[in-house]
Amino acid sequence: MPQKKPPWVHMPLAMKVYALVVVSYFLITGGIIYDVIVEPPSVGSMTDEHGHQRPVAFLAYRVNGQYIMEGLASSFLFTMRGLGFIILDGLNAPNIPKLNRFLLLFIGFGCVLLSFFMARVFMRMKLLGYLMG
Numbered sequence: 001m002p003q004k005k006p007p008w009v010h011m012p013l014a015m016k017v018y019a020l021v022v023v024s025y026f027l028i029t030g031g032i033i034y035d036v037i038v039e040p041p042s043v044g045s046m047t048d049e050h051g052h053q054r055p056v057a058f059l060a061y062r063v064n065g066q067y068i069m070e071g072l073a074s075s076f077l078f079t080m081r082g083l084g085f086i087i088l089d090g091l092n093a094p095n096i097p098k099l100n101r102f103l104l105l106f107i108g109f110g111c112v113l114l115s116f117f118m119a120r121v122f123m124r125m126k127l128l129g130y131l132m133g
Contacts, residue, residue, distance in 0.1 A: 022079065022082075022083075025078075025079060025082065026075050026076070026078075026079045027075070029074070029075045029078045029079070030071040030072050030074070030075030031066055031071040031075070032071075034066065034071070035068055035071065038065075040059075040065070040066065040067055040068060041067060041068070042067060042068040042069050043055045043056065043057055043067050043068075043069050044056045044057075044059060044067055057069050057070055057073070058070050058122070058125045058126050059126070060125070060126060060127075060128065061126075061127065061128075062126075063126070063127065070122075070126075073122070074119065074122055077115040077118050077119050077122070078115070078119075080111050080114070080115045081111060081112055081115035081116065083111060084107075084108045084109070084110070084111025084112035084115065085108070085112060087104055087107055087108035087111065088104075088105070088108035088109070088112070090104065091104055091105060091108070
């Protein structure tokens with residue numbers, strides 16, 4: 001005898017599932033598990049040559065450690081890159097006007113390239129001289 005499902009169970013909307021996946025991707029790539037376990041500060045501080053404390057967003061010389069703001073910034077870049085690829089994938093639809101297709105192509109490539117080069121800048125800030133030759 002087949003079981004009936006309860007009347008309150010229904011298929012979730014596609015955009016709700018997509019939003020849940022994007023938010024969870026943002027949190028996981030931002031290092032939420034690391035932040036909960038290690039409890040790092042949101043930003044660090046560094047003493048300059050005059051003896052003044054100044055805030056630092058990147059934990060230098062430690063690839064396996066991060067401040068909370070560093071994780072959120074890099075997570076934003078990873079999410080932006082993923083959304084850029086999703087935009088580029090959406091260009092295959094047959095009924096997109098030529099101007100919209102060109103704008104979406106520009107936005108998609110812009111997201112992917114900007115996030116790629118900003119991630120390289122972040123790594124150079126984290127590991128001084130990274131990929132400098």
